Amino acid sequence: MSNQTIKQPSKVLNNVLRIALYTVLLTMAAIYLMPFVVMLLTSLKDVEEIRSGTLLSLPSTLGFESWQKAWSSACTGSSCEGISPYFLNSFQIVLPAVAISTLLGALNGYVISLWKFKGSDLFFAALLIGCFIPFQVILLPMARTLGWLGIANTTTGLVFVHVVYGVAFTTLFFRNFYQSIPEELVKAARLDGAGFFTIFYRIILPVSIPIIVVTVIWQFTQIWNDFLFGVAFSGFDTQPVTVALNNLVNTSFGGKEYNVDMAAAIIAALPTLAVYVLAGKYFVRGLTAGAVKG
Incomplete structure (x- = not known):
């Protein structure tokens, strides 16, 4: 009772x-x-x-007239054209930049954590410092580098910029995740005759899905939402959607059309919203996957 x-x-x-x-x-x-x-x-x-x-x-x-107008009448400078080319420009920048920076980050993290070499800790410290360099600091040297490479004001140049700036973050993610993988696993594979890339492709990558998801979401969001690099290093035909949105909101003919501005802002945010809705739960799961070693 x-x-x-x-x-x-x-x-x-x-x-x-x-x-x-x-x-x-x-x-x-x-x-x-x-x-x-x-x-x-x-x-x-x-x-x-x-x-x-x-x-x-x-x-x-x-x-939905405002949505149609936002999609088809974004204005830049003295002329107006559809926002869809800029939307496609962002995808042409984001997809290769995310893929390349993720692959480089995985290789760097794999080497730093599981293939120790002389100076590896110093190399990692340099990459870690790179995570805290403000965007504004690298604008001038990056502009000179793009001009020297002959890829200034191009989509390729923007991909290059985002890869260079993002590889420090991706390396940090993968290095911390790979710290939880026993070194004995790599040593055993080497004794069996497996080489550097064989171990990476057949052993390391299959267990890296959680941190790959984290890295892809992080890089996709950062690159898609970027405005500073887009406005500084793009040409008229290679501007990302964030720059086009800024031009649309700050350019008006006659009265201010707030409905068009809001529709354009939602359209620009849809890809990142979709990424978080579809894969948001995997983001937290991936961040905590390598938190405890053993």
């Missing part, structure tokens, strides 16, 4: 705490999503309704 009396209040208390926790989480989620809701509602209204209504008022009629 006494045990039932004790368990009953405990169960009620757990339910109350669970309800309170979910209430707090839902409230914080609603606050966090409020700007996106305002952007979405604004993008579906016409200009007159935006001026006469409130931020959270629902549109009287659903209209």
Whole structure:
């Protein structure tokens, strides 16, 4: 009788705490999503309704003209053309930059953690310092380097910039993850006659999926959202979508069309939103996968 009396209040208390926790989480989620809701509602209204209504008022009629206009009338300088070329430019920059920086980071982390050599710790320290170099510091030397290589104002040049700047971060991710892999595994493979690349391809890469996901999400987000490198090192035809969005928002003919601006901002954010929605849970899982050695 006494045990039932004790368990009953405990169960009620757990339910109350669970309800309170979910209430707090839902409230914080609603606050966090409020700007996106305002952007979405604004993008579906016409200009007159935006001026006469409130931020959270629902549109009287659903209209996607602003979305079509944002996609097809982004303005840069004295001329206007569709935002779609800039959207495609971003993909042409992001995909190879993410692939190359991830591969280089995996190789660097593999060498530094499992193939120790003289000066490997110094090499890793130099890469670690590279993670804390501000973007603004490398603008001038990078511009001279791109000019010397003959790839200034090109998509290839932007890919090069993001690979160089991102490889320090990817190396750090992979090195910390590979620290959890027993060195005896590599030594045993070497005794069996496996070489450097055989061990990397057949043993290391198959267990690297969690950290590869982390690196891809991190690099994709950083490169897609980049504005400074895009505006500094791109040409008129190679600008990423972030630069096109800035030009659209800061250029107006006649009245300011906030619905078009909001629609363009959502379009520009869709790829990163999709990446986090589809693979967000793997990001945290990958970050903690190599946290404990053994």
